[in-house]
Amino acid sequence: MALLEIKNIVKQFGDFTAVDNVSLSIETGEFFTLLGPSGCGKTTLLRMLAGFEQPDSGEILLDGKNVANVPPEKRPVHTVFQSYALFPHMTVADNIAFPLKMAKKDPADIQKQVSKLLEDVRLAQFGNRFPHELSGGQRQRVAIARALANRPRLLLLDEPLSALDAKLREQMQIELINLQKEVGITFIYVTHDQGEALALSHRIAVMNKGTVEQLDIPEKIYGFPKNRFVADFIGQCNLLDGTIVEVGSDRMKVEIAGVGIAETLPAEGAKVGAKGTLALRPEKIKISSSLPADVADEVHFRGTVHDCLYLGDVTIYIVELENGLLLEAMLPNSASGQAKFFNDNDAVEIAWRFDAGHFLTE
Amino acid sequence: MFKRNLGKWLITWPPTLYLLIFFAIPALIMVVASFRFPGDYGGLLPLYHIDEATGRAVIEVTRENWRDYFTLENYARLTEDSVYLQLFIKSFYYAGLTTLICLIMAYPLAWLIARSNQKVRDLLVLLVILPFWSNFLVRVYAWMIILGPNSAFTKITNMLLGLLGIAPQSFMFSPFAVVVCLVYVHLPFMVLPLYANLEKHDMSLLDAAQDLGANAWQRFWKVTWPLSLPGVYAGAALVFIPALGIFAVPDLLGGTDGIMIGNLIKQQFLESRDWPFGSVLSIVLTLFALGLAGLAALIGRASSR
Numbered sequence: 304m305a306l307l308e309i310k311n312i313v314k315q316f317g318d319f320t321a322v323d324n325v326s327l328s329i330e331t332g333e334f335f336t337l338l339g340p341s342g343c344g345k346t347t348l349l350r351m352l353a354g355f356e357q358p359d360s361g362e363i364l365l366d367g368k369n370v371a372n373v374p375p376e377k378r379p380v381h382t383v384f385q386s387y388a389l390f391p392h393m394t395v396a397d398n399i400a401f402p403l404k405m406a407k408k409d410p411a412d413i414q415k416q417v418s419k420l421l422e423d424v425r426l427a428q429f430g431n432r433f434p435h436e437l438s439g440g441q442r443q444r445v446a447i448a449r450a451l452a453n454r455p456r457l458l459l460l461d462e463p464l465s466a467l468d469a470k471l472r473e474q475m476q477i478e479l480i481n482l483q484k485e486v487g488i489t490f491i492y493v494t495h496d497q498g499e500a501l502a503l504s505h506r507i508a509v510m511n512k513g514t515v516e517q518l519d520i521p522e523k524i525y526g527f528p529k530n531r532f533v534a535d536f537i538g539q540c541n542l543l544d545g546t547i548v549e550v551g552s553d554r555m556k557v558e559i560a561g562v563g564i565a566e567t568l569p570a571e572g573a574k575v576g577a578k579g580t581l582a583l584r585p586e587k588i589k590i591s592s593s594l595p596a597d598v599a600d601e602v603h604f605r606g607t608v609h610d611c612l613y614l615g616d617v618t619i620y621i622v623e624l625e626n627g628l629l630l631e632a633m634l635p636n637s638a639s640g641q642a643k644f645f646n647d648n649d650a651v652e653i654a655w656r657f658d659a660g661h662f663l664t665e
Numbered sequence: 666m667f668k669r670n671l672g673k674w675l676i677t678w679p680p681t682l683y684l685l686i687f688f689a690i691p692a693l694i695m696v697v698a699s700f701r702f703p704g705d706y707g708g709l710l711p712l713y714h715i716d717e718a719t720g721r722a723v724i725e726v727t728r729e730n731w732r733d734y735f736t737l738e739n740y741a742r743l744t745e746d747s748v749y750l751q752l753f754i755k756s757f758y759y760a761g762l763t764t765l766i767c768l769i770m771a772y773p774l775a776w777l778i779a780r781s782n783q784k785v786r787d788l789l790v791l792l793v794i795l796p797f798w799s800n801f802l803v804r805v806y807a808w809m810i811i812l813g814p815n816s817a818f819t820k821i822t823n824m825l826l827g828l829l830g831i832a833p834q835s836f837m838f839s840p841f842a843v844v845v846c847l848v849y850v851h852l853p854f855m856v857l858p859l860y861a862n863l864e865k866h867d868m869s870l871l872d873a874a875q876d877l878g879a880n881a882w883q884r885f886w887k888v889t890w891p892l893s894l895p896g897v898y899a900g901a902a903l904v905f906i907p908a909l910g911i912f913a914v915p916d917l918l919g920g921t922d923g924i925m926i927g928n929l930i931k932q933q934f935l936e937s938r939d940w941p942f943g944s945v946l947s948i949v950l951t952l953f954a955l956g957l958a959g960l961a962a963l964i965g966r967a968s969s970r
Contacts, residue, residue, distance in 0.1 A: 353876055375875045388873035392891045401887070405878035449877065 304367055306331040306489055307352075307457060312361035314347055321347040322358070323513035329491065334483050336492045338500040339510035340536065345493045348510075349459050352491065353382045365456060376405075381450040382459040385466070387442050389434040395445050396421065396430035402453045420448040423482070440471050444478075451486060460492045464499065476502050497537045501525060509533050530663055534582040539619075541583040541630050547573050547662070554657055557581055561626025565602045566657040570664050583660035585633035590620055590645070594652040601654045606630070608649045618643055622653055699944035700735045707938030710734065739945045749929075749946070753953065756926040759840065760908040763847040767855040767904050768897065770848070775859035775896075779866070786864075793856050801850070805917050808846045812836040812918070838920025846914045851907065855900035862896025863889075898965065906954055926950055 307329040314322040322344040329335050337345040350356040352363065354375035363371045370378055381402065389398050396417050403413045421427045424444035434442055443463060450458055460479075464472045480503060483490050494500055500507050501521040508518045509532075517529040528534035531542060548564065549556040555569040559581065567581060596603045606622040609629060615636070622630045632653055634644060645651055702710040712734055713724045726734045743749050778789045796804060811818050814835060823833040836842055866889065874884045912927030919925070926946065933943030 355872060355876075375872075376878050376880055380876075382873070382876045384869050384873055386867070386869050388867070388869040390870060390874075390888060401874070401879075402877035405883065453878070 305329060306333075306366065307491075308362075308364040308367075309348075309352075310362040310364065312348070312351065312358045312363065314344075314351060314356060314358050320513050322351070324361075325510075325513070325515055326361075327508060327515070327518070329489060331489055332487050334480070334490045334492065334503055334505045336494060336500040336504035336507045337510055338494055338497060338507050338536075340495055343510040344513040345495075345510050346461060349382075349461055349491065349493050352457065353380055353459055354378050379453075379456040380459060381453065381455040381457075382461060383443075383446045383450045383463045385462045387434075387446040387463075387466075389442060389445055389449070391434055393433075394430065395426060395432050395434065395437070398434065398445055399449045399452050401449065406453055416452065420452055423451075423485070424448045439467050440475060443467065443475060447479075447482065451482075451488065454486075455488065458488050458490050460490060462494055463492075465494075465496070472499070479503060501537070509536065511536075527661060528582060528663070531580050531582075534580070534663065539585050539631055539633075541581075541585065541588075541660075543581040543583065543628065543630075545579065545581050545662070547575055547577045547579070547664075550575055555662070557662055559628075562604060562624050562628055566600075567602075567660055567662050568658050570662040573662070573664060577664050579662050579664040581660050581662050583630075583655060585619060585631040586617075587655050587659035588630065588632035589654045590622065590632040590634055590651055592645070592649070592651060594654050596652075598654070600657050602657060603652065603654045605650070605652050608645045608647055608651055611643055611645065611647065613643060620645060620651070622651060695944045695947060698940055699739055699948055700737070701941050702734065702736060703939050703941055707940070709940055739941045742942060743945065743949065752924070752926050752929055753950070756909055756950075757953070757957075759844055759847065759925060760905050762844055763851060763908045764855075764901050764905045766844070766848045767852050768901065771852060771855035771859050771900065772893075775856050775863050778856075778860050779863035790857075790860065793853050793860075796853065802913065804850065805846060805914055808842070808849065809837065809917060812842050812845070837918065838923065840919065840923045842918040842920075843915050843923040843925070846918050847908050847911065850914065851904040854903040854907075858899035858903065859893065859896045862893050862899075866892060894965070898961070901961075902958070909954060910950060 305328040307327075309325060309327040309329075312322055312325045313320070325344070325348060327335075337348060339345045347356060351358050351371070354370070354373060354377075358371050361371070362369045365378070365380070390401065393401070399417050399420050400413050403416060408416070417430070418427070421430050424447060426441060426444055426448070429437065429441065429445075434445065437445065443466075446463070447460075464475050467475060476499060479490075492500075492503060501524070504521055506518065506520055507524050509516045509524060511532050517524060517533045519527075524533065525537055528537060528540070534540045534542060543559050543562075543565075545557040545559040545565070547555055547570075548558045550569060550573050553569070554566050555573055557565050557567055557579075559565055565581060570579065594603065604624055606624045608620055609623040610621040612619040612621070613636075617633050617635050620632045620634065622632055624630060630653065636643075698709055701712075704710045712726050713722045715721070716723050774793075778786055778793070781789060810816055813819065814837070819836055822836075826832070826834065836845075870888050870892075871884050874888045879887060909925075910927045910930075911925065912931045915923050915925045915928050916931075919928070930943050930946045930950070933939045933946060937943075
């Protein structure tokens with residue numbers, strides 16, 4: 304039996320459907336991420352799991368019991384809030400002790416447990432400090448320690464790293480992964496940051512407009528987005544509109560309007576004449592001033608460099624194809640110091656393996 | 666150097682001067698007065714006279730006779746009759762009770778205002794301060810009518826008491842009337858600082874407390890209440906201190922039973938024409954109030970550790 308089972312959850316605010324018939328199943332020990340743009344319903348879903356909102360219909364089964372109408376204080380579910388929500392009038396130790404006191408644990412045990420938790424989050428020296436005396440990263444760790452204190456069945460994290468700067472965020476991501484392994488508690492993580500989701504999660508549910516667009520492991524989400532929305536939302540992706548012109552057993556041909564024929568992997572249920580989108584990651588596109596045109600399994604086009612984005616480790620070249628279509632290609636910069644291989648208006652040739660992208664039928 | 670500080674001086678000196686002239690110096694005059702003797706027709710016994718021939722002031726106090734002009738007798742008088750101490754205690758009791766009732770009434774009200782949406786909030790704040798637009802004495806007189814024997818309030822209350830088998834009560838000229846009116850007059854002074862404090866509270870703290878297992882009572886007692894203490898202290902000071910020294914309300918509503926220390930002080934200065942003793946009472950009242958504030962601060966600091 305899954306630890307948490309969400310069945311056909313619907314939540315409406317007036318005319319607006321925030322969560323539209325979502326079903327999910329989450330296993331014990333999983334690091335599960337709800338990923339989506341703001342307003343996609345991920346936070347509403349999280350608040351229903353915490354108990355702050357009640358679903359209009361559907362069930363939330365925790366260990367097989369429906370908790371949809373159980374108030375937050377009675378659920379074995381704790382939340383790390385986006386703003387941390389540390390109690391400003393309590394010391395770090397008192398903050399962490401709060402859930403233990405509410406659960407009426409023995410005071411001696413509480414003290415032992417608090418010092419253990421402080422060590423776990425590397426704040427052993429900070430027990431007597433007040434939250435306002437800590438840095439953002441330290442506050443974050445206190446919030447996590449506090450939410451973990453009672454060993455909840457489920458830890459909910461609501462964009463917990465969004466207030467931190469990039470460097471610290473990366474560091475906290477590693478800490479989160481380690482912490483989750485250590486404590487073995489199921490984490491449900493809400494974020495709009497796809498990089499964070501890919502780095503942290505065992506599985507990701509990509510949400511849009513109240514529904515789950517795709518639910519899979521990070522590699523599949525990135526490599527095989529199920530539809531245009533997922534492809535566009537996760538990472539950079541070239542989306543080329545086209546029509547299927549030939550379907551074979553191990554590959555098919557797609558006509559990209561005004562550019563030419565591109566071979567690709569056969570899409571599920573592909574039919575000749577069906578329209579769709581070829582999704583192609585920029586890092587999978589080769590770019591050079593001249594490329595052999597007749598390499599087997601490769602799709603080959605010509606174009607001119609339209610723009611360059613120098614990003615340090617890589618440069619993104621925006622290549623204009625013959626019909627004016629813009630395509631992004633990513634090239635790692637060489638270690639020898641050469642940073643940019645092409646300039647604006649250079650004529651280039653581009654190519655990608657037929658299985659580099661995949662076709663999303665409409 | 667001087668030029669750079671000129672603006673600062675111009676801004677800070679007038680209020681400092683004002684306080685010096687109209688607060689510090691009068692307070693000092695009162696302290697001196699508390700050690701002097703009353704004059705024959707009120708006021709203070711003069712320390713000098715004008716020589717009619719020369720038109721010059723001649724100081725009468727000398728090294729030998731200063732005991733005829735300065736004395737501790739006024740302070741000693743406090744201990745001679747326990748009625749003064751009783752009056753002090755009673756005044757502290759009325760002011761304390763007023764503060765407590767104001768707090769209990771103002772807290773939910775301030776919470777409601779702080780949690781309303783912006784438009785309703787402004788309206789409610791306006792309603793709270795609306796009574797200030799009418800004269801203080803008019804409001805006190807209104808209570809004389811409300812609590813008087815012929816008012817609807819008195820009649821209905823006595824009818825209800827009658828149903829319970831309790832004899833009809835007279836509400837006017839009693840400590841009850843004094844406290845009721847003190848609460849009414851001071852309530853806004855409690856609501857406003859509490860509102861200002863509660864309005865700033867971060868609601869996600871209550872979510873967090875609930876999420877971590879706190880029920881409604883624990884959420885209030887462990888989160889909202891301790892965070893609102895600065896507002897409670899400010900409100901309590903704004904109610905307690907003026908209520909302690911007030912004389913108009915007990916004068917008009919208190920009768921003989923309901924008089925407070927403010928009435929006695931006023932009486933010393935006006936009816937009894939005993940300025941020195943009035944000064945003593947004022948000073949002792951101030952010292953008591955300061956002592957209480959200091960004690961509250963100490964308790965506050967100790968409990969926040």
